[in-house]
Amino acid sequence: MPKKARKESRYERQILLKEWDQQKIRNGKVFIAGMGALGCVVALDLVLMGIGKLIICDFDTIEKSNLSRQMLFQESDINKSKVTVAQKYLIDLNPDVEIIAFNKEIQEVNPKIYEESDVIVDGLDTFEARRWLNSISVDKNKPLVHGGMYGWLGNVQVVIPFKTPCLDCQPLLPQERLQKPCTPPGKKRKKTKKVKKAPKMPSLLTISTIIGGIQAQETVKLILGVGKLLDNFLFYDGLSQTFTLMKLNQNSNCIVCGKNRIKGVDFSVDPRDTVRDLKDRLIMTLDIKEPMKVIVKGIIRNDNVKLNKIGIQNKESILIINKEMAKPLKIYAILHEK
Numbered sequence: 001m002p003k004k005a006r007k008e009s010r011y012e013r014q015i016l017l018k019e020w021d022q023q024k025i026r027n028g029k030v031f032i033a034g035m036g037a038l039g040c041v042v043a044l045d046l047v048l049m050g051i052g053k054l055i056i057c058d059f060d061t062i063e064k065s066n067l068s069r070q071m072l073f074q075e076s077d078i079n080k081s082k083v084t085v086a087q088k089y090l091i092d093l094n095p096d097v098e099i100i101a102f103n104k105e106i107q108e109v110n111p112k113i114y115e116e117s118d119v120i121v122d123g124l125d126t127f128e129a130r131r132w133l134n135s136i137s138v139d140k141n142k143p144l145v146h147g148g149m150y151g152w153l154g155n156v157q158v159v160i161p162f163k164t165p166c167l168d169c170q171p172l173l174p175q176e177r178l179q180k181p182c183t184p185p186g187k188k189r190k191k192t193k194k195v196k197k198a199p200k201m202p203s204l205l206t207i208s209t210i211i212g213g214i215q216a217q218e219t220v221k222l223i224l225g226v227g228k229l230l231d232n233f234l235f236y237d238g239l240s241q242t243f244t245l246m247k248l249n250q251n252s253n254c255i256v257c258g259k260n261r262i263k264g265v266d267f268s269v270d271p272r273d274t275v276r277d278l279k280d281r282l283i284m285t286l287d288i289k290e291p292m293k294v295i296v297k298g299i300i301r302n303d304n305v306k307l308n309k310i311g312i313q314n315k316e317s318i319l320i321i322n323k324e325m326a327k328p329l330k331i332y333a334i335l336h337e338k
């Protein structure tokens with residue numbers, strides 16, 4: 001049998017769908033952030049369907065407690081890198097697919113990789129990394145397919161930058177419910193007794209297969225350009241077996257996708273305040289998390305410095321950098337004395 005016919009026979013059922021175009025799927029490039037329960041499901045689905053290129057990124061190692069949900073890993077993989085094991089497994093499943101693996105944090109991946117992707121999939125388990133992924137998706141104008149889960153519950157949201165609300169427009173996920181990350185290589189022995197372990201989040205394979213399956217489906221629809229995209233917040237409750245769609249609104253003042261994001265956000269500043277005071281107000285009003293850096297006149301400023309000592313002017317542009325934003329946030333100081 002010619003090679004092409006052999007390849008197509010693998011997909012003969014899905015190409016029966018009138019909306020299907022295997023060549024579009026074969027040309028598709030998808031970035032999956034996180035190889036946990038959701039990332040494993042999305043990767044498995046996309047690879048079996050014959051996605052052209054899959055980029056997987058995770059810095060974690062496999063733990064025994066992952067094996068009840070993360071279906072790309074087995075007992076003998078414990079302590080190995082998640083992406084290395086997943087890459088080998090996925091290539092064995094479908095050698096047509098190119099798999100690129102990054103054993104590092106998502107923030108350390110070359111931004112060009114995000115630019116080259118057609119869709120970015122969120123399979124992360126920390127609020128900080130998820131917020132950063134949302135901001136780079138908006139910055140690179142790439143669709144983001146977000147999924148989350150907690151116990152019997154799950155949720156999916158698709159972000160089409162500047163068209164649908166981003167994750168920062170209306171953050172719905174309480175941080176305390178998000179699982180702490182698993183153990184990165186080499187970090188186990190460095191732990192001191194002072195570090196309190198966050199309780200692990202309840203997590204169920206059936207929920208991850210449903211939520212990951214919906215994420216994979218939305219990804220495929222985006223690549224094919226077919227169907228109605230999920231433009232609401234989808235909430236799933238496995239105990240009552242209900243799907244609820246909640247309407248989300250774009251926030252024009254959103255610091256990630258709002259109109260003022262590119263030209264800068266006006267921010268009221270008292271020149272007698274210190275840099276620390278300014279940081280505290282940014283935390284309170286724009287929900288920017290520590291650690292952050294405040295750059296005025298091109299210099300990172302210390303917390304105890306008073307803004308008027310730096311010679312801050314009305315409409316002075318200030319750059320704010322933290323780990324949750326792919327690009328620094330620009331604010332314009334609107335000076336007023338309290």
Ligand SMILES: [Zn+2]
Nearest residue numbers: 166169254257
């Ligand atoms: Zn937004």
